[in-house]
Amino acid sequence: MSDLFAFDGAPEAGYAQPSPLLSDEEAIAGIPESIRRKSLPRWPRASEPELVRHYTWLSRRNFGIDTGFYPLGSCTMKHNPRVNEKIVQMAGMNDLHPLAPASHLQGLMAIFYEMQEMLAHCAGMDSVTLQPVAGAQGEFAAIRCIQEYHRSNGEGSRDKVIVPDSAHGTNPASAAMCGYQIIEIPSNENGRLDLGALRAVVGDDTAAMMVTNPSTLGIFEPEIAEATEIVHNAGGQMYYDGANFNAILGKTSPGLMGFDAVHYNLHKTFSQPHGGGGPGSGPIGVKSHLAQFLPKPLVVREEDEHGLDGWTYSWEDPVNSIGKVQQWHGNSGAVVRSWAFYRRYGRDLEKMSEHAVLNANYLRHRILNPSEELASKISAMPIDGAPARVVKHEFTLSMSPVKDATGVSGKDVAKRLLDYGYMAPTLYFPMIVPECLMVEPTETESKEVLDKFAEDFLTILTEDPELVKTAPHTTDVGRVDEVWAARNLVLRHSLGE
Amino acid sequence: MVDHLPNLGREEIMLKEMGLSSIDELFSDIPEAVRRDSPLNLPAPQTEEEIMVDANRLLGANVAINSRPNFLGAGLYENYVPSMVVAMATRGEFLTAYTPYQPEVSQGMLQALWEFQTMVSELVALPVSNVSMYDASTAAAEALNCAVRVHNKKATQKNVVYVTEWLPEHRLSVIENYSCGAETEIRTLKWDDNGMVDLKSAEAAHGCCAVYVEQPNPFGVIDENLAELKQIIGENTALVVGVNATSLGVLEAPGNWGADIVVAEGQPFGIGPTAGGPIYGIYACTEKYLRQMPGRIVGKTFDDKGKDAFTLTLSTREQHIRRHKATSNICSNETLIALMGGIHMALLGPIGLQKLALRNAAACQVTMAGVLAIEGVELLFTNGASYNEFTVVLPGSAKGALDYLDKLGVTAGLALCDVMSGADEAWLHITATDQTTNEDVAALVGGLKSWISSTVMAVGS
Numbered sequence: 001m002s003d004l005f006a007f008d009g010a011p012e013a014g015y016a017q018p019s020p021l022l023s024d025e026e027a028i029a030g031i032p033e034s035i036r037r038k039s040l041p042r043w044p045r046a047s048e049p050e051l052v053r054h055y056t057w058l059s060r061r062n063f064g065i066d067t068g069f070y071p072l073g074s075c076t077m078k079h080n081p082r083v084n085e086k087i088v089q090m091a092g093m094n095d096l097h098p099l100a101p102a103s104h105l106q107g108l109m110a111i112f113y114e115m116q117e118m119l120a121h122c123a124g125m126d127s128v129t130l131q132p133v134a135g136a137q138g139e140f141a142a143i144r145c146i147q148e149y150h151r152s153n154g155e156g157s158r159d160k161v162i163v164p165d166s167a168h169g170t171n172p173a174s175a176a177m178c179g180y181q182i183i184e185i186p187s188n189e190n191g192r193l194d195l196g197a198l199r200a201v202v203g204d205d206t207a208a209m210m211v212t213n214p215s216t217l218g219i220f221e222p223e224i225a226e227a228t229e230i231v232h233n234a235g236g237q238m239y240y241d242g243a244n245f246n247a248i249l250g251k252t253s254p255g256l257m258g259f260d261a262v263h264y265n266l267h268k269t270f271s272q273p274h275g276g277g278g279p280g281s282g283p284i285g286v287k288s289h290l291a292q293f294l295p296k297p298l299v300v301r302e303e304d305e306h307g308l309d310g311w312t313y314s315w316e317d318p319v320n321s322i323g324k325v326q327q328w329h330g331n332s333g334a335v336v337r338s339w340a341f342y343r344r345y346g347r348d349l350e351k352m353s354e355h356a357v358l359n360a361n362y363l364r365h366r367i368l369n370p371s372e373e374l375a376s377k378i379s380a381m382p383i384d385g386a387p388a389r390v391v392k393h394e395f396t397l398s399m400s401p402v403k404d405a406t407g408v409s410g411k412d413v414a415k416r417l418l419d420y421g422y423m424a425p426t427l428y429f430p431m432i433v434p435e436c437l438m439v440e441p442t443e444t445e446s447k448e449v450l451d452k453f454a455e456d457f458l459t460i461l462t463e464d465p466e467l468v469k470t471a472p473h474t475t476d477v478g479r480v481d482e483v484w485a486a487r488n489l490v491l492r493h494s495l496g497e
Numbered sequence: 498m499v500d501h502l503p504n505l506g507r508e509e510i511m512l513k514e515m516g517l518s519s520i521d522e523l524f525s526d527i528p529e530a531v532r533r534d535s536p537l538n539l540p541a542p543q544t545e546e547e548i549m550v551d552a553n554r555l556l557g558a559n560v561a562i563n564s565r566p567n568f569l570g571a572g573l574y575e576n577y578v579p580s581m582v583v584a585m586a587t588r589g590e591f592l593t594a595y596t597p598y599q600p601e602v603s604q605g606m607l608q609a610l611w612e613f614q615t616m617v618s619e620l621v622a623l624p625v626s627n628v629s630m631y632d633a634s635t636a637a638a639e640a641l642n643c644a645v646r647v648h649n650k651k652a653t654q655k656n657v658v659y660v661t662e663w664l665p666e667h668r669l670s671v672i673e674n675y676s677c678g679a680e681t682e683i684r685t686l687k688w689d690d691n692g693m694v695d696l697k698s699a700e701a702a703h704g705c706c707a708v709y710v711e712q713p714n715p716f717g718v719i720d721e722n723l724a725e726l727k728q729i730i731g732e733n734t735a736l737v738v739g740v741n742a743t744s745l746g747v748l749e750a751p752g753n754w755g756a757d758i759v760v761a762e763g764q765p766f767g768i769g770p771t772a773g774g775p776i777y778g779i780y781a782c783t784e785k786y787l788r789q790m791p792g793r794i795v796g797k798t799f800d801d802k803g804k805d806a807f808t809l810t811l812s813t814r815e816q817h818i819r820r821h822k823a824t825s826n827i828c829s830n831e832t833l834i835a836l837m838g839g840i841h842m843a844l845l846g847p848i849g850l851q852k853l854a855l856r857n858a859a860a861c862q863v864t865m866a867g868v869l870a871i872e873g874v875e876l877l878f879t880n881g882a883s884y885n886e887f888t889v890v891l892p893g894s895a896k897g898a899l900d901y902l903d904k905l906g907v908t909a910g911l912a913l914c915d916v917m918s919g920a921d922e923a924w925l926h927i928t929a930t931d932q933t934t935n936e937d938v939a940a941l942v943g944g945l946k947s948w949i950s951s952t953v954m955a956v957g958s
């Protein structure tokens with residue numbers, strides 16, 4: 001094990017810096033004595049060559065899309081084009097200050113403008129802000145806009161937000177952070193929106209309903225138009241969680257479905273790398289009646305023959321803006337990467353969605369229809385998380401029959417997949433599918449990878465249950481004791497104390 | 498033709514295997530009424546080489562802050578990130594991973610984040626750190642929410658927090674938006690004439706849920722009164738400190754003078770200002786706030802054979818388990834940027850941190866001395882010391898001065914009236930960092946002098 005805090009070199013082992021503009025004595029004299037630091041943090045003392053080894057060693061103990069197939073449902077783990085990384089390292093991106101005069105930021109603002117327009121067009125919305133830095137922050141910002149909209153109409157008493165029980169946890173959490181009461185409605189027996197349940201709770205206290213479509217089961221909601229009508233008739237607003245936008249580009253849009261506001265996850269649909277947990281980017285789009293409340297500022301442009309490609313760009317604050325949700329203009333670097341990704345596809349973003357859906361249906365078919373030879377060795381097969389003729393970009397499997405027959409849980413299969421060199425699918429979400437595995441292959445996986453994954457997945461079902469229940473066996477560490485971690489809370493290095 | 502779809506041309510084989518004959522059948526579940534009737538009205542796909550041409554043209558039209566003398570900062574700083582930081586953090590195994598839900602194949606990122614937590618803990622002198630917030634403003638806003646949850650029961654001023662006066666909009670507006678859920682009342686903590694918290698009037702905050710202060714304050718003034726604040730507000734009120742991260746190489750760690758929660762913009766460690774994002778918020782606290790804190794945390798544990806291992810822990814606070822009762826809605830955060838920050842901190846080491854802070858302190862003092870030597874330019878707060886930045890009162894409009902110097906090729910700072918309500922038009926906020934040179938200072942001073950003589954004096958006479 002490489003331990004960062006075991007590096008104990010010379011006091012000045014690390015990065016050498018140029019001389020300061022004053023001597024250290026002069027500089028420190030300018031800091032009031034009463035508040036000077038008495039002892040320095042006990043950071044490691046290591047040189048670059050030592051640290052390069054340390055972090056390379058760590059990286060080799062981490063699994064990314066570059067390592068192998070990463071079918072983590074709801075997260076859209078597609079390939080991250082490397083030219084995007086090169087672009088954000090350019091000085092005209094990395095070394096920009098958001099408060100610099102607009103004349104210093106024209107190229108960035110041109111990209112912002114293009115992204116605002118493109119995202120609005122793809123989702124059928126009228127206005128887009130790029131400020132929220134993750135899906136959850138987009139939800140929060142959009143629900144705040146909806147809240148101000150109701151208040152401006154004298155309907156501030158609407159205090160409830162409806163979410164289906166299949167919703168991602170951020171939906172209820174974001175609405176609660178705006179002060180809303182959450183009404184959770186059950187899905188019907190097929191895992192679809194239950195209009196009866198919706199009608200039963202909707203009313204003049206409904207502020208909004210939050211829906212993911214395709215749903216978190218990867219299924220297109222057949223009665224989405226009826227749902228939006230029910231909520232609108234009650235005076236509520238419809239919010240679209242765009243985590244699954246990758247499935248529908250060019251085919252339909254939240255606007256066509258009747259939604260008033262959406263968030264996009266640029267780290268899903270538009271290939272911003274997930275970075276081990278972030279950064280993301282969660283722009284929101286709204287219909288015109290909500291546009292005046294968007295976070296500020298947005299980019300607008302005017303024709304100008306001396307401008308960049310014939311345009312001059314400027315910042316504009318929506319008239320009744322909710323203000324700011326992020327400190328600056330959002331995760332600009334993620335927006336620029338996503339712009340480069342979008343340019344690679346252009347109008348063929350539709351083809352991207354087609355291949356995402358093709359791959360998901362193909363993999364589902366391969367898993368649910370094993371060869372006769374494999375089938376004869378499998379004592380119990382998983383079943384569809386919800387019945388569907390076709391799915392969209394992902395699908396759910398319930399491992400309940402397997403667990404009942406052999407004692408092998410969804411988690412056990414997930415851990416065994418790690419031994420085969422795969423990242424596990426999303427586990428136990430959505431909560432309405434028992435023993436759920438949620439599988440999303442994305443459009444950037446080849447048929448060969450999908451074929452092999454299906455075969456390996458099915459092979460696991462033929463293995464000795466003990467072997468699967470004690471998996472993984474070949475990873476850097478064996479099954480990790482999460483209970484011990486939560487009981488003992490060792491949250492930092494003791495540094496020998 | 499798009500080039501990242503490995504199954505292009507194999508659609509038919511794959512469809513046939515499923516017993517389907519066209520891609521359209523895969524979308525036949527979308528009701529007619531909500532289908533698009535026309536294709537996306539977007540341009541044709543571009544090749545990588547064509548994208549690079551456009552990226553070069555567009556981003557090349559921007560003016561990078563380090564391409565000229567720059568004095569714009571105000572919470573986001575011109576810096577230099579050693580090359581190995583990006584080289585290591587963007588290794589594909591880190592870059593293209595997601596949240597380490599499967600610890601058995603994510604030990605690398607988990608350990609790196611646990612090490613980051615340790616370095617942050619040492620930096621601010623508090624025992625607990627999470628793996629990042631979106632930025633300094635959301636970190637401050639969520640810290641106040643956390644404090645309300647912890648203290649509201651015993652608070653004598655229920656649902657009340659105090660923040661110092663003169664917070665810039667990019668902080669205050671975020672705090673206001675995030676306070677909607679708990680319907681927190683935000684009151685203002687006054688300063689004395691030196692731009693330091695007025696300890697007498699701070700007594701009014703006793704018994705509220707939290708007090709938020711910044712060190713140095715938004716004008717750059719080092720607040721020498723803060724060490725006495727915790728005593729005044731009492732045990733049952735959280736002292737939340739927003740701190741300039743690099744300043745902790747020379748300024749006492751807030752954990753050593755009473756801070757309960759420390760938040761900071763992590764950007765100077767790890768990444769350039771990058772047009773304001775992605776950056777990362779540092780969030781650290783005492784154990785008292787641990788179970789109510791937002792964000793992800795890594796803990797050390799063991800595997801089934803007793804081997805050391807790391808895992809995400811205390812997730813029962815989080816939205817994917819607790820849903821609307823979660824401590825925050827945060828899910829994706831700024832992990833990769835925090836990783837960059839951690840690598841940068843490790844490479845600096847303690848002495849490197851101190852040097853970096855002294856470079857910043859020196860640059861600030863040299864710049865201030867140069868600017869104050871100009872007749873007619875005065876410090877807004879004359880009695881305190883500053884770190885990284887300071888604010889002067891100009892004999893004319895700060896925006897006018899900025900425009901004038903911009904034409905001379907100098908980015909002279911920030912007109913505070915642009916970001917702070919009530920700020921005077923004459924207030925110019927000037928930032929100097931470890932990247933500032935004597936030549937930069939000379940350009941700033943020369944430019945300001947020339948602006949005064951050509952513009953201000955001309956108008957005056």
Ligand SMILES: Cc1ncc(COP(=O)(O)O)c(C=O)c1O
Pocket residue numbers: 074075134135136137168170171212216241243244265280281282827828829
């Ligand atoms: C369905 C759904 N909604 C919302 C989110 C939240 O997005 P983010 O992690 O960007 O905040 C996610 C992300 O995991 C998701 O899968």
